[in-house]
Amino acid sequence: QKEVEQDPGPLSVPEGAIVSLNCTYSNSAFQYFMWYRQYSRKGPELLMYTYSSGNKEDGRFTAQVDKSSKYISLFIRDSQPSDSATYLCAMSAAGANSKLTFGKGITLSVRP
Amino acid sequence: KAGVTQTPRYLIKTRGQQVTLSCSPISGHRSVSWYQQTPGQGLQFLFEYFSETQRNKGNFPGRFSGRQFSNSRSEMNVSTLELGDSALYLCASSSYLGQVYNEQFFGPGTRLTVL
Numbered sequence: 592q593k594e595v596e597q598d599p600g601p602l603s604v605p606e607g608a609i610v611s612l613n614c615t616y617s618n619s620a621f622q623y624f625m626w627y628r629q630y631s632r633k634g635p636e637l638l639m640y641t642y643s644s645g646n647k648e649d650g651r652f653t654a655q656v657d658k659s660s661k662y663i664s665l666f667i668r669d670s671q672p673s674d675s676a677t678y679l680c681a682m683s684a685a686g687a688n689s690k691l692t693f694g695k696g697i698t699l700s701v702r703p
Numbered sequence: 704k705a706g707v708t709q710t711p712r713y714l715i716k717t718r719g720q721q722v723t724l725s726c727s728p729i730s731g732h733r734s735v736s737w738y739q740q741t742p743g744q745g746l747q748f749l750f751e752y753f754s755e756t757q758r759n760k761g762n763f764p765g766r767f768s769g770r771q772f773s774n775s776r777s778e779m780n781v782s783t784l785e786l787g788d789s790a791l792y793l794c795a796s797s798s799y800l801g802q803v804y805n806e807q808f809f810g811p812g813t814r815l816t817v818l
Contacts, residue, residue, distance in 0.1 A: 634793050634809030690759050695745030
């Protein structure tokens with residue numbers, strides 16, 4: 592079993608839809624949870640970062656972490672064509688030496 | 704502030720050859736990590752360098768190696784290339800100011816094709 596599993600996609604939604612992206616993980620040591628967005632021919636960029644369990648909101652984006660279920664989600668409200676990209680979840684344990692472990696990523700397409 | 708730069712952006716090699724990729728981190732960043740991204744396996748951690756020392760290593764064969772220079776620039780080398788090494792190689796830098804979490808900033812990657 593991989594440490595981080597992410598829904599494979601691809602995912603296609605109409606503009607304005609609410610998008611839900613999910614990841615599960617198996618390593619209880621993970622404390623930091625991130626969502627990266629990667630546009631075509633670019634490197635990933637950090638979208639949201641959450642420590643431990645709870646919710647975090649930033650504009651149209653909401654990140655949720657449920658450590659008891661080892662499950663994290665990213666919600667995108669009022670999706671826009673500019674949100675079309677690959678979304679990767681990433682996690683790390685505590686400690687500056689800890690490496691990031693990524694999900695495989697899901698490609699989202701928002702149709703105008 | 705300039706972002707992370709990687710050179711070259713595209714590379715075509717044949718099996719058995721070796722390749723060296725270069726990464727220049729954001730000014731002031733002392734940590735550089737390397738990742739391999741493929742459609743089948745996603746983003747996989749190769750290694751991390753901090754102050755010229757390898758601080759962390761992923762599960763890749765010894766054909767993959769790296770180093771970091773005193774100016775924090777980093778290179779990774781892949782020897783005896785195999786078809787399966789075709790991938791996007793990403794470099795990420797972080798400041799590592801001692802806090803428990805350090806955001807990593809990614810470069811655009813080097814697309815390596817092995818024929």
